[in-house]
Amino acid sequence: GENQSFVIADIPGLIEGASEGAGLGHQFLRHLARTTLLLHLVDIAPFDPSINPVDEARAIVNELKKYDELLYQKPRWLILNKIDMVEDVADKVKTFIKSFGWTGPVYSISAIKGVGCKELTYDIMTFIEENKKIQNEIVINE
Incomplete structure (x- = not known):
């Protein structure tokens, strides 16, 4: 509902090489370990035309996997941003998903x-609430 809330942590410094400590890699990756859900935000229309959003997204996923398999296995949603900056949004999204090999929520x-x-935001809240119920059931059943 409108009166519920949750916290989102923005981790902008996650770069290729983070799992080896590049940038603020380890600090950011450790912070991610406490999350319930990872939102992988990708600019579908980068300002720099030499940037390939699929390659950039793949590099981040590889860093998660290299750093911690459990972190890599966390629920992750793909959020494609800047749809207002592209022609034929549906085609661009479909092409990205296929190239990225994504099968999760988009x-x-x-x-x-x-x-x-x-x-x-509503779907995130629903996910968090459902996850809390599951966590509570696990604790009760142990």
Whole structure:
């Protein structure tokens, strides 16, 4: 509902080589270990045309896997941002998902215009609430 809340931690410094300590890699990766859900935010329309969003996304996933298999196995959703900056959004999203080899949940948003953000936040809240119930059942059943 409208009156519920949750905390999102933005980890912008996760770069290739983070699992070996590049940048603030280990600090950021340790912080991720406490999360319930990872949102992998990818700019589908990068400002630098030489950047390939699929390659960038794949590099981050590889860092998660190298650093900690449990972190890599955490629930992860793909959030494709800046849909307001591309022509033929549906085709661009479909192409990205296929190239990335993604099979999990996908959200297409424009953070600056708010497009798709309400659905995303409601779905995150639902996921968190359902996960709490599962965690409570596990504790009770142990």
